[in-house]
Amino acid sequence: MFPIRDHNPSQRTPYVTWGIIALNIVLFVLTMPWGGNMQDLWANWALYPGAVTQGAYVHGLFTHMFLHAGFMHIAGNMLFLWVFGDNLEDQLGHLGFALFYLAGGLAAAAAQIAADPWSEIPMVGASGAIAAVMGGYLLMFPKARVDVLFIFIVFFKIFPIPAWVVLGVWFGLQVMNGTAAGIGDGGVAYWAHAGGFVAGLLLMLPTWLKRGGAMFWGQTHGAPPHPAIDYVRTTIPVVPRRRR
Numbered sequence: 001m002f003p004i005r006d007h008n009p010s011q012r013t014p015y016v017t018w019g020i021i022a023l024n025i026v027l028f029v030l031t032m033p034w035g036g037n038m039q040d041l042w043a044n045w046a047l048y049p050g051a052v053t054q055g056a057y058v059h060g061l062f063t064h065m066f067l068h069a070g071f072m073h074i075a076g077n078m079l080f081l082w083v084f085g086d087n088l089e090d091q092l093g094h095l096g097f098a099l100f101y102l103a104g105g106l107a108a109a110a111a112q113i114a115a116d117p118w119s120e121i122p123m124v125g126a127s128g129a130i131a132a133v134m135g136g137y138l139l140m141f142p143k144a145r146v147d148v149l150f151i152f153i154v155f156f157k158i159f160p161i162p163a164w165v166v167l168g169v170w171f172g173l174q175v176m177n178g179t180a181a182g183i184g185d186g187g188v189a190y191w192a193h194a195g196g197f198v199a200g201l202l203l204m205l206p207t208w209l210k211r212g213g214a215m216f217w218g219q220t221h222g223a224p225p226h227p228a229i230d231y232v233r234t235t236i237p238v239v240p241r242r243r244r
Contacts, residue, residue, distance in 0.1 A: 002076070003083050003166055004158070007145040008224040014086035016094045020101065021078050024126060027066050028074045042067060046122035049113040065105040067124040077126045083146070084130075084137045087224070091140060091207055104132020104200050111195020115178075123189050128196035131174075135200025138167045139208050143222030164222075171197050 030036035045063035052058055068074035089097035108128020113119075137144075142164040150157050171194065178190030208216065219225070 002149060003080070003146045004149045005147050006083055006087070006163070007147070007160070008087050008141060010086040010090045012090055014089045016098050016101070017081060017085035017089050020085070020126075021081060024066055024068065024074060024078060028068050031067065042069070042122070042124060046124050047109055047112075048122055049117055049119040051120075052113060053117045061106055061109050062102070064109065064122075064124050065126045065129045068126070069124055073125060077130055080130050081126065081133065084133050087141065087144075088133055088136050088204070100136065100200075100203055101129050101133065103203055104135075104196050105129030107132065107199030107203075108189075108192040108196030111199075112189045112192035114195075115191040123192065125189070128189065128192040131193045131196030132200030132203065134167050134170065135197040136204035137200075138163060139201050139204045140211075141220075141222065141224055142217075144224055162222075167197075 027041065028035075030038045031041050033039075045060060045067055047060040047064035048057050052061065068077065085097075085101075088100065092100055105126070105128050108131060109123070112123060112128070142162065144163040145160045146163050146166045147158050148161050148166060150159060174190045174193040174197070177188070178194060212219070216225075
């Protein structure tokens with residue numbers, strides 16, 4: 001079960017969101033054996049918590065969020081960024097969103113380092129920064145409709161669900177899985193996800209307050225402050241058979 005789109009149109013072209021997605025894809029291709037085969041980027045640009053706490057490989061705090069270790073890794077992250085990123089860029093502006101994204105990624109990295117400061121396991125991926133985007137989205141548009149694709153073995157169905165349900169469940173799973181799996185286990189940086197999400201809420205708080213805080217929610221009812229998109233299901237027209 002994962003979100004595939006929202007009903008929240010952007011009022012401006014999300015150049016920064018597109019640029020981040022493009023940069024991640026380019027670097028992913030460069031690190032693949034069938035691409036540039038530049039696998040040294042993983043070793044040199046990953047985040048090493050134990051090294052950072054010793055003052056080494058500090059650049060990994062930034063560079064790790066643009067690397068991915070597999071197709072499903074980058075596909076999932078870029079899908080989430082595509083769904084939620086444009087709306088925050090709409091609210092923050094291009095430069096504001098770029099700074100927000102980087103700050104969210106740094107906060108996520110700090111959360112993972114705080115959870116296991118001496119870990120030698122490298123961390124890569126944009127999920128911490130994207131978690132911050134999701135946290136900011138939740139604060140601004142808790143009742144925006146998000147289409148979720150539910151796959152159950154042999155059938156699938158798309159459900160429109162309020163953003164607070166989708167994002168709240170996602171955050172709860174990160175905390176639950178992080179607690180159950182233990183620090184550094186399972187190959188997923190759950191605490192980076194949780195830390196990034198909380199950071200996104202806090203980073204977006206000034207904008208939310210500037211819009212009026214609870215009054216903003218009262219005016220918009222937690223939905224986007226502009227008309228939502230209603231996706232129309234199309235059908236294949238039936239062509240009658242001609243009889244000779």
